Amino acid sequence: xxxxxxxxxxxxxxxxxFAQDLSKYKKENFIQGTDTLKYRILYPENFDATKKxxxxxxxxxxxxxxxxxxxxxxxxxxxxxxxxxRETYPTIVIFPQCAEDNYWSNVEIEEVSGKRFFTFQxxxxxxxxxxxxxxLTDQFVNQSFVxxxxxxxxxxxxxxxxxxxxxxxxxxxxxxxxxxxxxxNIQNVKKYQHVPLWIxxxxxxxxxxxxxxxxxxxxxxxxxxxxxxTIYPKANHNSWDSAFAEPNLLPWLFSNQK
Numbered sequence: 001x002x003x004x005x006x007x008x009x010x011x012x013x014x015x016x017x018f019a020q021d022l023s024k025y026k027k028e029n030f031i032q033g034t035d036t037l038k039y040r041i042l043y044p045e046n047f048d049a050t051k052k053x054x055x056x057x058x059x060x061x062x063x064x065x066x067x068x069x070x071x072x073x074x075x076x077x078x079x080x081x082x083x084x085x086r087e088t089y090p091t092i093v094i095f096p097q098c099a100e101d102n103y104w105s106n107v108e109i110e111e112v113s114g115k116r117f118f119t120f121q122x123x124x125x126x127x128x129x130x131x132x133x134x135x136l137t138d139q140f141v142n143q144s145f146v147x148x149x150x151x152x153x154x155x156x157x158x159x160x161x162x163x164x165x166x167x168x169x170x171x172x173x174x175x176x177x178x179x180x181x182x183x184x185n186i187q188n189v190k191k192y193q194h195v196p197l198w199i200x201x202x203x204x205x206x207x208x209x210x211x212x213x214x215x216x217x218x219x220x221x222x223x224x225x226x227x228x229x230t231i232y233p234k235a236n237h238n239s240w241d242s243a244f245a246e247p248n249l250l251p252w253l254f255s256n257q258k
Contacts, residue, residue, distance in 0.1 A: 059155030104162025176256035183212030202235030
């Protein structure tokens with residue numbers, strides 16, 4: 001009985017600690033007319049509005065869509081909460097949330113026999129969530145406390161696709177980016193060819209084919225650039241677990257500036 005109680009107390013402590021950690025991300029709403037983009041924002045400890053800070057935008061995957069302003073922190077939220085990160089890289093981190101029935105990127109998705117097929121578009125108008133994110137980005141990076149030379153974006157799955165999308169729509173905003181198991185139309189690649197990129201994918205990914213990431217990598221090489229490209233031989237779609245465990249991911253990201 002005592003062991004059971006101790007075990008339950010341990011689980012409660014762990015879950016409470018997790019919730020308390022994520023609660024450091026403040027809930028916000030970006031409103032434009034009748035449209036709202038929900039987002040969570042993490043400020044550096046001892047934030048000082050007279051100083052200038054880097055900014056990281058993180059785009060979640062399709063499983064975290066909704067309007068609860070919570071699910072988007074599921075993957076990656078804790079990455080920016082470690083004591084080591086907060087002490088080494090005082091940074092503003094923003095997690096916007098895409099609406100349930102929409103997508104970050106301009107992509108057509110068809111499902112056949114339980115398999116999803118992606119057709120990435122060239123150009124075109126942004127989706128409503130992306131249009132709102134673009135406006136939020138423009139507005140936020142112009143704040144006096146933002147270091148405009150150190151603005152970054154990254155994401156996974158649908159958010160990896162969204163990362164390529166926002167890079168091509170804001171070609172001069174970002175100092176570097178990372179995209180995990182994403183994709184794009186290779187005709188868009190030249191628009192963000194000068195942005196330092198780290199691309200990740202699982203070789204066994206049966207949701208978003210690793211070929212999409214490789215196509216972008218190959219196109220960038222054709223254009224004379226050398227992005228970082230990491231394939232995890234034994235990873236399926238959740239290659240973000242391996243990417244987040246990369247000790248050089250954040251040091252590499254923050255080493256880049258415009």
